[in-house]
Amino acid sequence: MIQLTSTILKNMYTMLVVCKPFDNWNMPLPEQIKFIVDHDPDTMGTYLYDDGGKHEHVITISAARCGFLDTVIRTMAHEMIHASRWNTSTAAWQKHDKTFRHRAKLVADELGFDPLEL
């Protein structure tokens, strides 16, 4: 099992954000994001946009749900699709709507994930 740390998460984000299609999506810089490892048994990961916080963006990954590198990177990619929509006026970044699914398909095709799992 991977011993997950916020440093690993930040470096993983830094790697993925320069890959297509993320490199075209006006993603937050790694420095603008707080990366948290928690142990939530129910949620693999979350993305939160909060412009009142010290960091505008928070990505949390659960070590209780992501034990393998493969799972962590897939969960990170999922949360990054949410993060790619941070500047939407209607808080669409929370949704798993048509736009989310379209972006998930682009990520899956480019990076080799199962789009239905992403």
Ligand SMILES: [Zn+2]
């Ligand atoms: Zn989601």
